[in-house]
Amino acid sequence: MTVHVVGAGLAGLSCALAAADAGMSVVLHEAAGQAGGRCRSWVEPTLGVTIDNGTHMVVGGNHEVFRYLRRIGGTDGLIAGPAAFPMLDLESGRLWTASLGRLLPSVLASAWRMAPSQDAGITRRLGASRNFHRFWEPLALAVMNTPAEDASARVFRRVLARTLWRGQAASRPFLARNGLSETFVGPALAALAVAGVTVRLHHPLRRLQRSGRLVTALDFDDGAVVLGPSDAVVLAVPWAVARQLLPELPKLPASPIVNGHFRLAVAPAKRSSGDFIGLLGGTAQWLFVRGDVVSVTVSAAAALAERSVDEIGTVLWGDIAKALGLRQAPVAQRVIKEKRATLFHSPEVEALRPAAAFGDNLLLAGDWTATGLPCTLEGALTSGVGAARQLLRRNPA
Ligand SMILES: Cc1cc2nc3c(=O)[nH]c(=O)nc-3n(C[C@H](O)[C@H](O)[C@H](O)COP(=O)(O)OP(=O)(O)OC[C@H]3O[C@@H](n4cnc5c(N)ncnc54)[C@H](O)[C@@H]3O)c2cc1C
Structure with missing residues (x-):
């Protein structure tokens, strides 16, 4: 028996x-x-450094992520982010820390408000929370890559x-230490080679020939x-x-993510708030400092992604300069628009996500299949391992 994974x-x-x-x-x-x-990295010629297509964050409760990393050679490729998120309001200049301990009453109340019922937008479930605009809304946007008013409360609840509901260790954020490829991809290819898997790059599948199922x-x-057979x-x-290959699949709407990477002449001074800040009141939503490169992320960026990269760069740099109090201009910048970063996770779209089982000898995998999770690394890995199971x-061995 040969399995062709495409x-x-x-x-x-x-x-x-x-x-x-x-x-x-x-x-x-x-x-x-x-x-x-x-989920990939490359050496970006305009910046002269390795960058990721988008800064990816995982959390301690992402069990498939940690299981995968252990299988391919360890979790050393991740660095733990802060246990409490520094958050900065760009309009008022107010800086505070979103720590789980302090937010516990709101987190506990959310468990009650999110009790299973008919699916709805997250704002309908949590909009009345005292911390909605300062915590739940930005969190929902980051997790679901869909505005809170549209995003499925059922899927958010599962996350x-x-x-969060499991406490500090399961909520702790982690980032790739030296880039996504070095953490998630290179070691996997090495493990596949040891396991005897043939990997064929530059080998696009053009068509599936089918007879019934x-x-x-x-x-x-x-x-x-x-x-x-x-x-x-x-x-x-x-x-x-997948839809080009299997036209009977439903059409699923996408939600873009925009990332901006800015190289500075001089690395910004170390701040007490750390290298990882949540931003409110501007366009950029998360800011990461790595040496002399500052990266920002904008989720659910449908409108922004329509603008030119130069315009986007100007807007994002404005937020960075304000957040870090910088006067220097960047020496180089790169804006990446991922127009099909994830699904648009509304309740209506959730109902359309297909299950893995598709034909007699055909399975679907990918973050967009019906994993019950948003399109994330955890979702993608859950689907891949699920298809293998x-x-x-x-075909039991
Ligand atoms: C900018 C950005 C930021 C993100 N941030 C986060 C985050 O912070 N945390 C998180 O958990 N997730 C994040 N995600 C989501 C995460 O990256 C995805 O959920 C995950 O990588 C999807 O994996 P996948 O294997 O399902 O799909 P893909 O990564 O899309 O893999 C599909 C593969 O199929 C290949 N392919 C396409 N056509 C063919 C063909 N005809 N024949 C053969 N191969 C083909 C493609 O080249 C690709 O390699 C982010 C995504 C983006 C884009």
């Missing part, structure tokens, strides 16, 4: 590894010249149940791979590509 994002990488660990023969096909998909062959540029396919591509159930 797409080497975190869903595909984790699926290929779990299937190989279960004794299956696995081939991983990736369209790009680099694995990692929406809270695994993180069965995939009979995979069409690549260098020819078709005909599937044997016990072979299987896991399609771990982004949802827009289904393969094992269908």
